[in-house]
Amino acid sequence: MLAFDVFGTVVDWRSGVIAELTAIARERNLAVDAAAVADAWRKRYQPFLDRVCRGQAPWQVLDKLHRAGLDEVVREFALDQLSEAGLDRLVLAWHHLPPWPDAVRGLTRLRTRFVLATLSNGGMALLVDLARSADLPFDCILSTELVRSYKPDPRTYQLVTSLLAVRPDQAMLVAAHPYDLAAAAEQGMRTAFVRRPQEWGTGKAEAPDFSVDIMAGDFIDLATQLGA
């Protein structure tokens, strides 16, 4: 079976956030560097999660952490003209992000041969919304919410093998982020790295400096390499 990281691997969070913020700014006649805000917001993500994993902050569903990070970004960029409704819309933008162009076609091919699950820090409700809005053909939505933690906590990867009743070597994590793949490999899972050079709009993807089972250019390439 294949477990997929979602933000950055399946969907393009940056374009989605930029589009929503641009729309809000246009409606209110605000001048905002939407790309800079999106990047600053996302950069607050991992430190927030790490504090939860280290037990220094209580677990909260991702929407709440997104909102806390956004409140900081609003101060940093002096965006106080964004109303409460605007901030809520931005947090909700993560529920309907656009998939990468190859995602639906690749997943559809992969699903003919493998069980497909998400394994994401997004909450269950967020992931269900996302799968519906982008028409992502997952067999099963799994969120780290089910263990009230975040990746790379080992328990989040164990969730996949325990709930889907497979041995770790029968499960492969598909992700665009080396730290995620390294943590999955430590739990005995197989690993597929997918390059997403436009995740940060830079054209450059951080490649793993350790051995992975598969290196793929996108989900079509992954499907081909896996014989699907």
Add this chain to the structure above:
Amino acid sequence: MLAFDVFGTVVDWRSGVIAELTAIARERNLAVDAAAVADAWRKRYQPFLDRVCRGQAPWQVLDKLHRAGLDEVVREFALDQLSEAGLDRLVLAWHHLPPWPDAVRGLTRLRTRFVLATLSNGGMALLVDLARSADLPFDCILSTELVRSYKPDPRTYQLVTSLLAVRPDQAMLVAAHPYDLAAAAEQGMRTAFVRRPQEWGTGKAEAPDFSVDIMAGDFIDLATQLGA
């Protein structure tokens, strides 16, 4: 959103079990009253689950309880000629039961308007197999395994509202069994009773003796009543 009981409500466990047992018996030239065995096996289900809910037995994934019940039925019907492999096949038959004839069409209509989740005593792996084999268009697989209990434990219904981030009155349980609907209503959920008169092959369905929000003849009727 709509949460669905699965065995008996979405899929026809009795025909599925009878078909598998009949196939095994034919291959081994055994004379077996497959319908009687299927009914006897299913009747052991609720008492097993109740012991777990009352804390008198440890929680186990449903496949294990199915196997324990089957071992008793094998003794009762003197079916010792069924090999280990045959017993494993029968337990696995629950992973690919046939849907009721209206199920896929009804769910497909309902999904245009509502988020659809399972809420079943079947384990996650079983439900994923079932949804794949019967092509059931659920947005989300939820199993009582996620709280290591069984219906009608209140925590199993709370799972739906907490993970899908809805108030209880925004969630409706769809089930063919009054006890299940009564327990959901106690948690504040809405309720839809669907008649499945062939669940036990008798032509008779046990109707609720309390008020439910919707009484439906099948999933097509349910979709029509819900405007989907």
